[in-house]
Amino acid sequence: MGIRYQEAGRLMNGHDGGITKVSFSPEGSYIATAGLDGRVCVWDTESRDLLYSFNGSCPVLSLVWIPPDEDTILCGLQDGNMAILRIAPHHITVTGFWAHAYPVECLALNSGDNRLASGAHRELLVWNWIESTGMFILDNAAPEPLKSRWNQADEEIVTSVHWTTPTGSPALLLVTFMYHGVMLVDTDSWTRLRTVAPNGQIASASLSDDGQRLAICNTVRGFQIYCMRTGASLAAIPHGDGEDAHPKSVLFCHGSLALLGGSSTGELNVWNIIDTVTKGPTLNVPESENLEPTVLHTLPVPRRAKASAVDAYYFDDADEFFIAAGVMNDASSSMCVLWKATERGEGRDAEQSDQLRASRLSPKALATILVVLGAAFMAYFWISMDVIEVADA
Secondary structure, X not given: OEEEEEEEEEEEEEEOOOEEEEEEOOOOOEEEEEEOOOXXXXXXXXXXXXXXXXXXXXXXXXXXXXXXXXXXXXXXXXXXXXXXXXXXXXXXXXXXXXXXXXOOOEEEEEOOOOEEEEEEOOEEEXXXXXXXXXXXXXXXXXXXXXXXXXXXXXXXXXXXXXXXXXXXXXXXXXXXXXXXXXXXXXXXXOEEEEEEOOXXXXXXXXXXXXOOEEEEEEOOOXXXXXXXXXXXXXXXEOOOXXXXXXXXXXXXXXXXXXXXXXXXXXXXXXXXXXXXXXXOEHHHOOOOOOEOOEEEEEEEOHHHOEEEEEEEEEEOOOOEEEEEEEEEOOOOOEEEEEEEEEEEOOHHHHHHHHHHHHHHHOHHHHHHHHHHHHHHHHHHHHHOOOOXXXXXO
16 A cells, blocks of 8 residues: 555644754654744643643754653753753753853764764764763764865854764764765764765755665755765755745655655655665665655645654554654744654555555564665775765766
8 A cells, every 4th residue: 555644633832933843752652842932842642732841941942852761851942051851740850051152953862872962053062961860971072074165264053963873883973064064973083084065055964764875955956865875966856946945854754765855835745765676775776876756745734834843753563653843933823743654555656655664564674774784884984984075066
C-alpha cells in the first residue's frame, strides 16, 4: 500500500507567538514546543493535551530532550542563557546558567558520551553533561570555519549542529554556518576534518541516520542533499515560485529514505529520495547524476503560515509514524499540527512506499546498513584528512 498523511490533531492555546522548535521526547510520549512568547509547552502525544507550561522572560529559540528518561529538557534562550527544565508529576522545576553572549539558536546532545554542542551566532561551544549533579561543564570551543576571499567579511553565524559517531571511533561534530558552509570537526583533536561550501546561505540542516548525507535549506537554491564522504551534491530541490518563497525547515524521515521540507509559502512537502534503480538511498546514486526527488505528499499548513519547526517520530510497537510542525505567527497565537502516515495506493507509489515502510519495520537490517556505511565513512577520514571545498556550478 502507498503512504499518505492525514492530519491527526492540533496542539492549540499554548503559544501567543511563533513556535521556534518542536521535539518529540525520547520514547515519543510527549511533544515539547518552544516559542517567541518565552513559553515551553509539554503536550501528551496521544491525547494532545497540554500537560505542563513554563513561562520565561525572553524568547526560547532551541530545545532538546536529555535522554534516557522523558523528564528533562534543555532550552536555549535569546538572552544567551540555557535553562534546564525538570518535569515532576505536578510541576516543572527550572535551573539555568549563562552560556553565550548571543542568542542560543542551536543545540545538539550526543547521548553516547553526554556531550552537548551549543551554537549562538559566532560562538560554538561543547559541554559535558554531568548526570549526577544535573549540570553542564564547559569542555571546549570548536574551531572557526574555513574562510575564503568570497566570505572573508561575512559574519560567522551557526545555523545547525549535529553529532555523528562512526563505528569504533570518537564522535564527530557537524556544523553548518549561514555564510561559511559545512564543517566537520574531530572533537578529540579539535581539528577540522572537512568543509563543504555550497553556493548560497544555509538556514538549517538535517543529518541522515547513518551520518552519510546532509540535507540543507539553502535560502538561494532551495533544498540540497550532499554526500559527506566526498562533499558532492546528490540532489537539489528548488523552492516554490515567488519572491517570498523560501525554505524554512528540513528533516530526514522514514529511515532517511524521505525528506521533509517546510517553506514560507504555508506548506510542507515529503519527497521520496529513494534511488529507483538501486532501491537504496541517494548515497548510492552515481555522483555525476543528480537525483530528481518526487513529492510523495504535500501537507497544508493552516492559514498558509510558515512552518519553521518540524520533527517526526516512529512508534515501533504500534507501527505508527507522526510528523509535527510548529507554526510561525510572530504576533498572534500559534499552533503545532500533527500528521499521521496511513496507507493507500498501488503500483509505483506502493513500491516506493513499501521501501519506506521496510526502513521502519526492519530495524535490525537498517542497523546493519548503518554499521557498514559508518565503518566505510570513518575509514575514508583516517586515510584522507584533507580539507575539501565544494562549490556548485
